[in-house]
Amino acid sequence: MTVADIDAGPVAVASGAGQTIFRRNLARFAANRLAMASVAVVFLFVLLAIFAPWIAPHDPNETDLFRRLQPPAWQAGGEWSYLLGCDALGRDILSRIIYGSRISIFIGAAVIFVATTVGIAAGLAAGYFRGWVDVTISRLVDILLSFPYLIFAIGLMAMMGPGLVNIILALAYKEWVIPCRVVRGETLATRELEYVEAARALGASSAHIMAREILPNILSPVIVVSTIRIAHVIILEASLSFLGLGVQPPTASWGSMVADGRAFILGAWWVSTFPGLAILLLVLAINVASQGLRDAFDPRFQE
Amino acid sequence: MSQNDILLEVEDLRTVFDTSEGAVRAVDGVDVTVRRGECLGVVGESGSGKSVTFSSVMGLVRAPGRIAGGRIRFDGRDLIGLGPRDMRAIRGRDISMTMQDALTALNPALTVGEQLAEMLNAHDEDLPARGGARRRAIREKSVEMLRLVGIPSPDSRLGQYPHEFSGGMRQRIMIAIALAPGPKLLIADEPTTALDVTIQAQVLELISDIRARLGMSVVLITHDLGVVAEHCDRVMVMYAGQVVEEGATVDVIANPRHPYTRGLLASIPRLSMRGQPIRPIEGQVPNLVGLPPQCRFYSRCPERMDSCLQTVAMRPAGPGRRARCIAIAEEAVA
């Protein structure tokens, strides 16, 4: 879901005042120059990912043994058509970084999409029905939170084997508890509010109340949390790829590119450095943007 | 009154807080005189500048607040412009302070004994220089102070934390800490607001009692004229950053000269005239940014006239009394 959806959609249910607050928060966010610059960087990466075949100067998987470990353009032995140099198989690093953005962004977005969908459903159910539903879901959340994230994902990847879908599942199996906890807490607080009581008195079904009355009013914190979490998921995916448990070669992913360069830190610094820089840049931009989002939208951080 | 009688003399004190909406003149030309051994009551609503005035005296105003002008003389020394080291030596040793709520003023993570001992350690000059003798002397003095303020079995309670005491006991402990080095002036900022009525009386009695015994001066900051009537020799009424009336407590209460003081008195059940209705003062303290040059009480004053729309200075209003009201001058002329 995007920011535009909420703006047009059901937030209006909470009366015109909600709309104005949303607009004011959006304006506050837009006024944060650093956050906007970060949004631009994120946007740029998304464009790179979508238009990779047209932007990338070379085929990311085309090997050329004559260009084995060719340094970046500004160093002796480099050429400008291979700006960031080549890896051990003579593949163009820049092109692989551009294609690698597809993996990072796709997995990050897919995991957060799956996790947020599941987390919202589970959190709404727990917070709305309470009782044994809440106990069951909350217990499961507690248990999943007891696993360090990476080891949980590694364990699952070990059992399920590599592959794009399996990575998304391995991360989403644990990730959903985070939106779930947020939604549960907000639902518990919201279900007692007057307009929800009113809807219940008018005989609205539980599904209707959850989807139409409660959900629109708790989306802001969920979105804030989800954007912060995308950054975490991207690092986790890169970590799995670095360990060799992520996307399998020859598909370019930033984590595995950094791993490829480990063997050459003595002579070819560029092989590891540039893909890692790409991860840092994207994650940093997401973190700064989400911090701006949080400052603008979460009343607890407003002074 | 001889110059030597005066312990604290504040002249034309101005303390401002720089905010995004402009400079808030929280204290705007305040004069204060505290004589040796007396108890001065300072009365006003919240936002009247009464607490900020005495924070300024102690040099405790923090950014974005600052002292923008005036003179503070304590015991013959100018306090404004004193270095942090000298100011630190005066705080606690010469001028001590208690705060409204002992629960928040006492450090929750340190034992009562430590909070007392550090005060003695910093200021008491009669203690042995160092070592075990000093530690023992500090402990003895701490026990003595707790006994003075009426804490039962003080020896065993030094090792306890503030949350292990009742509200009244905590207030007593805070007073014990403030009084431990034997200060010349105690500033008691709303000492009873956080307490039950019965305990209020006990704590105020305690302060009066110790003042008499130690011969120190007390500034009692409160919003309750009733408290002032019972415990203070003189009273100073503040409104919107200014002093509006001052004089001997008996005189001011018997014959208030400023409409605001009259309003305050009328709002207190115990002190209002029998048979007269109790009525709160209507309206609110004005915003202290960009005030027009007029009587600050104008908008709320039941007796306002057109001539109030000019700067009004403090003027004499009887022996030892002053008030900031244009009506007084006209009386004098008439």
Add this chain to the structure above:
Amino acid sequence: MSLGKLTERLLHLVPVLLGVSVIVFLMMALTPGDPVDIMIGDQSVTPEEEQAMREDLGLDLPVHRQFLVFLGNAVQGDFGTSFYHRRPVFDVIVERLPATIELSLVALVIALMTAIPLGVLAAIRRNSILDKMATVGSLLGVSLPGFWFGILLLMLFAVHLQLLPVSGRIGFDSEIEPITHFLLIDTLLRGRPDAFWDALKHILLPAITLGLPMTAILMRVTRTSMLEVMRQDYIVFAEAKGLRRGRILFRHALKNALIPTVSVAAIETGSLLGGNMIVETVFGWPGLGRLVVESVFLRNYPLVQAAVLFYAVTYVLLNFIADLLYTTLNPRVKL
């Protein structure tokens, strides 16, 4: 806290630990294919061993009985055999533990020693250049991928400046007979300051890499809580008492500000466990994390399963300790 309360809290851990073992069991049970084939994986096994395994796992029993067998074995420390090592899984894990614990502790110490002073400084010099640098630094700290940061450190300090070793726990010449298996301690116990120095040089870069995100988080927590504490009445009262600034900052303010820092540190120590796998791989550190990663590639599933369970249990216990620390440090929280 009374012993009764402590026991009560410990009992609260039981359902969580039980749930954790169910999930670890399911990870294996739900994997398609014959469990024994999966567990044996690429390891070479005799038919007798295979038969013993089937019996050991109770595979002819229904699933819930299988879980009870698994749980019963796990409680006794029986996680099956690592056919690659030809030894019980438990022994292999225990052998690798000291290296991981030592690395985690040094990382923790480095994180605390940098985060607390920096957080305090940033708070008392609010909005200064130092504060802004600390803010940017902590943002970088949580955004840096650990594996990449480790490689950068290696390229700079080991390859370029040649100040520090590239991998391992200790140099060949400095190897000593172990006593506690913590090399920083053993080298001193054996009276080998040169070997201690060598071990220290080996642990430095991995510990910094491992501790970096924690440093960033702790610095932020310390700064925020210090700012919060400095606004409290008891600080104003301490100032009114005419105490020295050092005493106000370090006794009155820091003692309160550190309560959240310490409990976050205990929780974050659990996250160090997660980072171990990455850091130990980058720096060739012979600990549990690297063992897990290697075992995944060797399809040494019993070991992976046991390690996942081990990490989760440790994590639960660390969170429990965090809780205890918070309550004991904070005299106001009554149990």
